[in-house]
Amino acid sequence: MFSPYGPTLRELAVQALSSVERGYDLLAPKFDHTPFRTPDVVLDSVAEALAPMGPFAHGLDLCCGTGAGLDVLRAVCGQSVTGLDFSAGMLAVGRDRARSAGPPRTAWVRGDARALPFGPAFDLVVSFGAFGHFLPRELPGLFAQVRSVLRPGGRFVFPIGAPPRPDSPLYWALSGFDTVMRVRNAVRRPQFVMYYRTFRFGDVLRELGRAGFSVEHRALPALGRRPDGSPRCRLIVATG
Structure with missing residues (x-):
């Protein structure tokens, strides 16, 4: 699962026993060599689906990490892209990674997604792989x-x-991980909030609607289908 350049088991254990912010600061230099980074096939599929929805002017990558999702925004946004994350370490790696990137202009902002430091400035907000960090x-x-x-x-x-x-096997692996994290968070502070099975499709649609979004979803064909014919991955499109 990990490349030779990824974190050691000890480094992962230290991360998991830290706060979420400190844990990602520690992991940042090796994050792109872990399976936690969103796979390129997902990023490319989302970029392809976004292209006909545009054009967009200003885009925000919510909980951007080292900035893989900013490449998606650069492909569809004409004026500016912004990455927001609360880990200074992840943002620093992202800035270094993006030094050779071309237009549009890019901003990196340290902040909390639960208290965004912006007004109504964006035409498009994306997020990849971060929702397990929210209860x-x-x-x-x-x-x-x-x-x-x-x-x-x-x-x-x-x-x-x-x-x-x-x-x-994946079901039981993820369930086991979530159980371990619940036990860890019950006995140790600060908490490290990361769960794989709490961000559920029906709950997401309901809460987006309550927040005032008009919501649709569509299959991402490049990611295939399950044996019953249902998509392995869907794209949520919530319009404000």
């Missing part, structure tokens, strides 16, 4: 924050994978 009770506030930074008619777009079947 279900935080979704209403999170989605309200996103809507507040979108211009009228702006879009909040992100992929969401189909949940693994209960008879699959």
